[in-house]
Amino acid sequence: MSSENYRFETKLLHNQHKVDPATGAVSVPIQHASTFHQFDLESFGKYDYARSGNPTREALEDVIAELEGGTRGFAFSSGMAAISTAFLLLSSGDHIVITEDVYGGTYRMVTEVLTRFGIEHTFVDMTDLNLVKAAIKPNTKAFYVETPSNPLLKVTDIKAITSLAKEINAITYVDNTFLTPEYQRPLELGADVVLHSATKFLSGHSDVVAGLAVVIDEELGRRLYSLQNSFGAILGVQDAWLVLRGIKTLHVRLEQSQKSAIKLAEFLETHPLIEKVYYPGLKNHPQHELQKSQSKGPGAVLSFDFTNERALQVFLSNVKIPVFAVSLGAVESILSYPAKMSHAAMPQAEREKRGIKNSLIRLSVGLENPVDLINDFSQALHQVNEKLLVLQQGE
Numbered sequence: 001m002s003s004e005n006y007r008f009e010t011k012l013l014h015n016q017h018k019v020d021p022a023t024g025a026v027s028v029p030i031q032h033a034s035t036f037h038q039f040d041l042e043s044f045g046k047y048d049y050a051r052s053g054n055p056t057r058e059a060l061e062d063v064i065a066e067l068e069g070g071t072r073g074f075a076f077s078s079g080m081a082a083i084s085t086a087f088l089l090l091s092s093g094d095h096i097v098i099t100e101d102v103y104g105g106t107y108r109m110v111t112e113v114l115t116r117f118g119i120e121h122t123f124v125d126m127t128d129l130n131l132v133k134a135a136i137k138p139n140t141k142a143f144y145v146e147t148p149s150n151p152l153l154k155v156t157d158i159k160a161i162t163s164l165a166k167e168i169n170a171i172t173y174v175d176n177t178f179l180t181p182e183y184q185r186p187l188e189l190g191a192d193v194v195l196h197s198a199t200k201f202l203s204g205h206s207d208v209v210a211g212l213a214v215v216i217d218e219e220l221g222r223r224l225y226s227l228q229n230s231f232g233a234i235l236g237v238q239d240a241w242l243v244l245r246g247i248k249t250l251h252v253r254l255e256q257s258q259k260s261a262i263k264l265a266e267f268l269e270t271h272p273l274i275e276k277v278y279y280p281g282l283k284n285h286p287q288h289e290l291q292k293s294q295s296k297g298p299g300a301v302l303s304f305d306f307t308n309e310r311a312l313q314v315f316l317s318n319v320k321i322p323v324f325a326v327s328l329g330a331v332e333s334i335l336s337y338p339a340k341m342s343h344a345a346m347p348q349a350e351r352e353k354r355g356i357k358n359s360l361i362r363l364s365v366g367l368e369n370p371v372d373l374i375n376d377f378s379q380a381l382h383q384v385n386e387k388l389l390v391l392q393q394g395e
Helices: 055-068 079-087 104-117 129-135 158-167 218-231 237-248 250-269 288-294 309-318 348-353 370-394
Strands: 072-076 095-099 120-124 140-146 171-175 193-197 211-215 274-278 301-306 334-336 360-364
Touching: 055 072, 055 211, 055 237, 072 079, 072 218, 079 104, 079 171, 079 193, 079 211, 079 218, 095 104, 104 120, 104 140, 120 129, 129 158, 140 158, 158 171, 211 218, 237 250, 250 274, 250 301, 250 360, 250 370, 301 309, 309 360, 309 370
Parallel strands: 095 120, 095 140, 140 171, 171 193
Antiparallel strands: 072 211, 193 211, 274 301, 301 360, 334 360
16 A cells, blocks of 8 residues: 555654665664765765755655645744745735734744835734735735634634635745644645644654745745755754654644643633633634634644633642643643743734733643643632632732
């Protein structure tokens, strides 16, 4: 049976880089060479200088391209390096329509860097296609979609956006970090460039910083390769190997984390101290049915609003199991505070306009037993109740 016919979880392990053809090793060799000897003046070999190509990095690029259903993959030194290099496909005078509650680093890149090079932008709630259509200008050359969005978990209709883009000969970027190709395949829905912070679920162990991009069009791939080679923000070989190792366990990690995320979301949804839970796996999520139609699952990230900021502070002081840190998608559960972490680059007025409150917390669910997580959250929320009661009595 050809590997093309394997199911996804089998492809994670059995692909063209299953074994090293030279030695039979079942782990991709780490090739540290920065330069490669050329045996013929008239005909150089496949590799010459490691910025342009390295066999270890290439193995990761091949694997992510296969998993996403693309023709070519690219590995970068961080998620933002992947995003920034992909944005270089645009030119001065171009306009981009972008998800409004996008990751803070992407917001900073668009508002503080691309504007300096004459690239315009319009942020829009991409769950409303009428707003998206109204944002299109004669010079619109790209749509940037983050779905589910960070941190409000809004779900964009990828196929609808890509159809709009094709009508005006624009390209569509999709950040697929939250769901990975395990649950969502944007290229199959018409996207042109898929982007990942491979720091997150793909590597999955909080031990590497990496970014990936995949394209389906070969000409677009040639253009992006030229930019990768010119800009030079490539992924180092040790980190490429770590991402390859993490990818092998993606299915079992994400499956377990998603099961726990559903249970935690349902628990939080019924708690009186929680004002709102943002998670497309809940039936009352506005895009619940859309999420089901364009993906295999809602993922393992959710956000929730406390009734007030003080309650959030007490909760964070008392919860024990999750780490309180930047990032997501790891084996351990991670609580993050968007206002001062992922979206610190976004001014408060812009955050509030998008619904990103100071009482909002984001949770990336790890591999702990969900009963332990719920018990831990319960005791922390009980402490919040006790603290608020004392404060009320003091008044």
